Amino acid sequence: MEPSITTTRSRRLRxxxxxxxxxACFLSVTSxxxxxxxxxxxxxxxxxxxxxxxxxxxxxLELSTGPGRGYPxxxxxxxxxxxxxxxxxxxxxxxxxxxxxxxxxxxRDMRRTxxxxxxxxxxxxxxxxxxxxxxxxxxxxxxxxxxxNLIGLFAARSLTDYMKVDFSLSQFLGNASNGWKAEIGxxxxxxxEWRFSPFLTLGTGYVExxxxxxxxxxxxxxxxxxxxxxxxxxxxxRRFFLRADYRxxxxxxxxxxxxxxxxxxxxxxxxx
Amino acid sequence: MENSNRLLFLTAAxxxxxxxSGCASMRWPWHKEKVEAPQTEEQAAAExxxxxxDSTPPRVIDPNVARRKIKTPKIDNxxxxxxxxxxxxxxxxxxxxxxxxxxxxYHVTEDFFFRADLGQSTAGRxxxxxxxxxxxxxxxxxxxxxxxSVSLGYNFLxxxxxxxxxxxxxxxxxxxxxxxxxxxxxxxxxxLNFGAGYRVLPTDWLAxxxxxxxxxxxxDLLGETKVTNNLETLLSxxxxx
Numbered sequence: 001m002e003p004s005i006t007t008t009r010s011r012r013l014r015x016x017x018x019x020x021x022x023x024a025c026f027l028s029v030t031s032x033x034x035x036x037x038x039x040x041x042x043x044x045x046x047x048x049x050x051x052x053x054x055x056x057x058x059x060x061l062e063l064s065t066g067p068g069r070g071y072p073x074x075x076x077x078x079x080x081x082x083x084x085x086x087x088x089x090x091x092x093x094x095x096x097x098x099x100x101x102x103x104x105x106x107x108r109d110m111r112r113t114x115x116x117x118x119x120x121x122x123x124x125x126x127x128x129x130x131x132x133x134x135x136x137x138x139x140x141x142x143x144x145x146x147x148x149n150l151i152g153l154f155a156a157r158s159l160t161d162y163m164k165v166d167f168s169l170s171q172f173l174g175n176a177s178n179g180w181k182a183e184i185g186x187x188x189x190x191x192x193e194w195r196f197s198p199f200l201t202l203g204t205g206y207v208e209x210x211x212x213x214x215x216x217x218x219x220x221x222x223x224x225x226x227x228x229x230x231x232x233x234x235x236x237x238r239r240f241f242l243r244a245d246y247r248x249x250x251x252x253x254x255x256x257x258x259x260x261x262x263x264x265x266x267x268x269x270x271x272x
Numbered sequence: 273m274e275n276s277n278r279l280l281f282l283t284a285a286x287x288x289x290x291x292x293s294g295c296a297s298m299r300w301p302w303h304k305e306k307v308e309a310p311q312t313e314e315q316a317a318a319e320x321x322x323x324x325x326d327s328t329p330p331r332v333i334d335p336n337v338a339r340r341k342i343k344t345p346k347i348d349n350x351x352x353x354x355x356x357x358x359x360x361x362x363x364x365x366x367x368x369x370x371x372x373x374x375x376x377x378y379h380v381t382e383d384f385f386f387r388a389d390l391g392q393s394t395a396g397r398x399x400x401x402x403x404x405x406x407x408x409x410x411x412x413x414x415x416x417x418x419x420x421s422v423s424l425g426y427n428f429l430x431x432x433x434x435x436x437x438x439x440x441x442x443x444x445x446x447x448x449x450x451x452x453x454x455x456x457x458x459x460x461x462x463x464l465n466f467g468a469g470y471r472v473l474p475t476d477w478l479a480x481x482x483x484x485x486x487x488x489x490x491x492d493l494l495g496e497t498k499v500t501n502n503l504e505t506l507l508s509x510x511x512x513x
Binding site for chain 2: 050051052065066067068069070071085086087088089090091092093094115123126138140142149151153171173178212238239240268270272
């Protein structure tokens, strides 16, 4: 009969332990649930606080299911009603109505809404005005670097409408050697308000050259470079412009002579 | 005579009144701003009583209202899309193998976006190597096929996909074209890439892509220089931020 006693005891033990564990679980789950609810409430409140509220001042504001002209309009917000602006993607704003309906409103329509104090809702629209005045530029393109093919991308930060800091990263693939280069420079746009606008540039960089596998040359080289250049930018449409430039490089090699190289490239870029 | 004298005198008086009052309303450099002496509470109270006693009506509108400055919260821009994918790559002459890649998109307008791809695959054996027995064209390291590309994308055919009665997800096709670099068989090649993709967005911030791209470059690996087409098919997930 010994085994039976042990079984009962152990069963009881097991039961209690299971019950205890369950209770602990329940406690932790409830506390967790409470915490998450509180957190959620706090988050919602914080989100609520941060959201911008705008009022429809035209007869109505159309909401689409997606951020594009192809997506259907599924909801309409009436005049004098408000929407909360959740976020923006390209030229579309995701908004939430008073009734909690979420949809995408066109930037052009959002321009006609009003803030709580009655002033118009003003934001950066990608157009000619934005081409003159903007914070960032980003572009990709290709060209020629001392006879080698060049692939590159650049980013530029505007200090003023006229002056920009330009960062570029490119790779060149030549017959004799391949390599990378990274450059930083200043760019002076002469007439930022012109559609076709010339600019001057001056900067310094770092170039790493490695000989191609098929040709035997001593070693990889890392050199500092400096460049001066001229270029032009041409506004295409919306947020796009073309940028073409010519740069004259001096490469400070470890040999006696400095090397001189010409680079030209054309890039498609956008501003934001 | 007397009349004309009176007229002259009256005109002079009128002129003086007008001019003097005009002068008083102007600011002259030798006039100092009248500085009001700080009032004591008693004086203020006395003045208030005096004002009450006067039957001048109180001002209905106070024009000196400070304009409340409304600070507009910054709107979150979600134009960047970052993600990774897995799939396969067909390297010309070297068979089909698994590939993985990372992608970064920047959406400029609703139609156009920039894209940067970075990926890797490993080449298999050519038929020549398989049939020839103990021949190895490339070493293990040279078989690695790594590439990057920068492209311009164009969104078209936007739409929705429906899963059952309740769930609709935004979708769209896109075309891609760009340039980049392929490192294969120990050499760098300038490569052009073009392709198309299909994107489904289960939520606003998550996208699932199925894309096919051809990476074209000149190769002289097998003796003669020829254009090689390398097809890449990837299933990837990206997040908007």
